[in-house]
Amino acid sequence: MSEETMTVFSPKLAARFDALVLKYPLRRSALVPMLLYAQDEIGYLSDSVIAEVAERIGITELDVRNVASYYSMLRFKPVGKYNVQVCTNISCMLAGAYDIYERFQEELGLGPKGVTADGVFSLEEVECIGACCWAPAIQVNYDFHDELKPDLVPGIVSGYRGRAEKESAHA
């Protein structure tokens, strides 16, 4: 693949990749972080993302898929612009995580792994996110929200909805 045909990575992402591979003793070590950064920018690991990462690292697409499928944060399908991840593992469960999860389902009108029609939100139940002492906790993309109560859910949703509207107005 020549530089001209590489259309998936933005120049910024490509630069990040170039810097990353140089850091490691082995080029391939950049694979896992690179998949995450590519996903952050493009939304998910599409066929073309996988092809480009494979090309840049110098391994096969099958090899990339094999590695990517191991990690639960990496996904092969798009999610909402704001992916709400509700931890329901033990500490959060004891602190009422399922009530939080139900409230998000009501508020967003979504079931598990659902995506809203406008593509702004998606919802999923996740395993421990390392916020056990501040349970119940969620992540929206990479943002943590902790010590939640069901009544705080509408505010969180409207906050992100506002951000999405603002961004689409600017676009």
Add this chain to the structure above:
Amino acid sequence: MPRLVSHPDEVKIVTQRFGKGAAKIATYLKLGGYQAAKKCLEQGPDWIIDELKASNLRGRGGAGFPTGLKWSFVPKQSAKPKYVLVNGDESEPGTCKDHLIFLHDPHAVIEGTIIAGLAIGAKLGFIYLRGEYRYLLEIMEKAVADAYAKGFLGKNIFGSDTEFQIITQTGAGAYEVGEESALMESLEGKRGVPRIKPPFPAVVGLYGGPTVINNAETIATVPHVIAMGAAAYSAVGTPRNGGTRLFGISGHVARPGVYELPMGYNLKRMVYEVAGGVKGGRGLKAVIPGGSSTPVLLPEEIDIGMDFDQVGKAGSMLGSGGVVVIDDQTCIVEFALRTISFYQHESCGWCIPCREGTDWIKKSLTRFHAGFGEAKDIDNIQYLAENMLGRTFCPLGDAAAMPILGFVKKFRKEFEEHLNGKACAFAKHVDLAVV
């Protein structure tokens, strides 16, 4: 933002800079930072390892292996480069202490990594955080860049002719990568499938080179051991269990949080005094002492000192120091189901006892929880768990089996109450959704 807590019984060594803005290098330096690394550079590897051995510091990841001894296993001469790995993959449910270390004291992690590098003669260290900790990675990246700018990292650290570099990165969501050999696989750009041992990482580790891998809390503790001296550090804890531990207390307590307490601190006092007792004045049903993989303790079993040896003697493990408190309104079958669901989700499938065992136990418990359990299922769950123990490459199989055995043995009556279509007396979520 994670809330910081405090209690008069705390001995603040590792947490002494928390909440003081030490993520800024100027503040860290003002608070005595990087003096320990400089001292280690002057004293040399043998002195460092002797200090660490004398400190009785044991690995904070869970296994409790003596840190100085681990470092001493790395061969002095090696044809392949040596590496230091900092395990910040913190994924054991109930554990969030490293989260606070990266947030409040990232330079302590860097300084500890440098010291480990000096001790074993490595020129490169990796700080690996779990993928969910992106904001903490950014804090670490900034701290590493500042340390480079000051000349504390690079070709000539602290103006010497010694080189030490640090690379920071995150994973992408995998409990198993917290296991040392799986973490190395992940760093090499592969699936985090564990390696068979021996050879141990000290001999054949990352990229096949001798590697020291330590938990982030262990590494962040190292500069304090050097600063206060091994004898003073060791004196804080109990015999063979030096210093303090960051105990994360969560679940049904009035004041959950991460508390730094001396090794050997009484668990009962931790629950009732430090964390303010069971929330809402309810009764105590059980305590998980060291993260979700450690066997449950009954209320009458918690009058013990929290160090590796005493908790071991009580039939459980100190593990990651994640204390989970369960009140008397909780269904143990539901709790066991949520626990095994996690391990089933995280099992990589490489070893059959783990792959099949976690799946069958989850299926059995799901049926049980829904009220369709049969008497023979209880023995069957126990049989499955017993046959996972010690039969897998990595400890994930044990981590899944041990808590289940604890629940079945200690709460058999509660399992029996679920038989014959009887609805669970406590269950709030009969169709407990599982990830």
